[in-house]
Amino acid sequence: MAKDKYVLQSPKDQRFYRNFATLATFLSVGNQEWWGYKKPNKVQIYHRRLACILSSQFKSFEKVMKLFMDKIHLYNYKDMNAFTRQVMNWAITHIINTYVCIMGCIILLVFNSLNYMLVFHIIGHIQMFKYKCKTEFSDTLSNNETRDLLISLIKEHSFIIEVFNNMKHAFGYYVTGNYCHNLLSDSFLLYQIMFGNKEDWLVYGLMVVVYLGGLIVMSLVLEEIRRESVDIADDVYSIPWQNMSISNQKILMMVLARSQPPLEFISAGGLRAGVQPTISIIKSTFTYYVMLKTSIKLN
Known part of the structure; x- marks a missing residue:
């Protein structure tokens, strides 16, 4: 019941989208202001200058991101309740896919x-072996x-x-x-x-x-x-x-x-x-x- 209420909340009020917007801003693949959140802090601004994805700098990308909360998200439509189960399935699939991709990259990196x-x-x-050969032997040794x-x-x-x-x-x-x-x-x-x-x-x-x-x-x-x-x-x-x-x-x-x-x-x-x-x-x-x-x- 609590999960259903959470899904039915406005996306701007959901913790998932708040954290996701913060992470996207930090990694320079978005801007949390586009989704109606507060301005990025200094740490996010400085890090955005280091991490830059070319596609995220396009005007079309900015336009789509700004439309997501108010136009694209299913919350804005009356028949959203009919898609609640599909949204949950999408979330589960996305979490599994994200976990598998991240763990695969980490395993290869560690290996x-x-x-x-x-x-x-x-x-x-x-x-060290070569250094011993050059330095430790002399004619004075017994x-x-x-x-x-x-x-x-x-x-x-x-x-x-x-x-x-x-x-x-x-x-x-x-x-x-x-x-x-x-x-x-x-x-x-x-x-x-x-x-x-x-x-x-x-x-x-x-x-x-x-x-x-x-x-x-x-x-x-x-x-x-x-x-x-x-x-x-x-x-x-x-x-x-x-x-x-x-x-x-x-x-x-x-x-x-x-x-x-x-x-x-x-x-x-x-x-x-x-x-x-x-x-x-x-x-x-x-x-x-x-x-x-x-x-x-x-x-």
């Missing part, structure tokens, strides 16, 4: 952040001290490889899925921009920027591991080994052999993640676009 956090900490361990340092290097390098392999297994399917998704979707988005309706250009253009932008960032981050690890062997070889004992030289040779291959992120399906696959995907995007364009012209 990406975890991946990047692990990557940057592995890079930090690689840099054989036992040198041996202990070499063993610590082996443990550190083994730890890096173990964590990196676990990370590849944990995030491999996600990285491969991201590459495959971009490989298929970017060409279709480009086609929609070129041959779709002009009013959809902004939407598809933003999608291309987001898709390719996320792929490029991920590729650069994963490529950084390979770039940092490619010269580990040189740093190991720079350790002053000439005056070491034979046993310590043999240990150093083990470290040198293990550090030869660079750490490359090989995701699910054997895909080598990095800059090169991204370049191939961008090339394939334009290839698929030309193929679609040619096939449609022939038909």
Whole structure:
């Protein structure tokens, strides 16, 4: 009963529309004054200068928003009671859709952040390993001290490889899925921009920027591991080994052999993640676009 009374209230008096108007004003996708509420405060005004959606700046957008409360909203019509149930169904559907979209974005954001956090900490361990190779060895160390340092290097390098392999297994399917998704979707988005309706250009253009932008960032981050690890062997070889004992030289040779291959992120399906696959995907995007364009012209 209380819910029915709430729905039958004037939309200007409903808390939902008051809060929604405040949020829209804060995000620069509306103005609460258009719906008959008080003027925006200073915080909203300053934030509106930072967040700006192009479509919300059109006069047509302002006109529609001003008409919503007095002309468009079903409250203004006598037969509104007949639509109460439909309005409630719309509200439930909209809430579920909003929840699913927001949670999906948050899940992907958090998962990406975890991946990047692990990557940057592995890079930090690689840099620490290289720093030890350059600074902690000298000709004044005894054989036992040198041996202990070499063993610590082996443990550190083994730890890096173990964590990196676990990370590849944990995030491999996600990285491969991201590459495959971009490989298929970017060409279709480009086609929609070129041959779709002009009013959809902004939407598809933003999608291309987001898709390719996320792929490029991920590729650069994963490529950084390979770039940092490619010269580990040189740093190991720079350790002053000439005056070491034979046993310590043999240990150093083990470290040198293990550090030869660079750490490359090989995701699910054997895909080598990095800059090169991204370049191939961008090339394939334009290839698929030309193929679609040619096939449609022939038909």
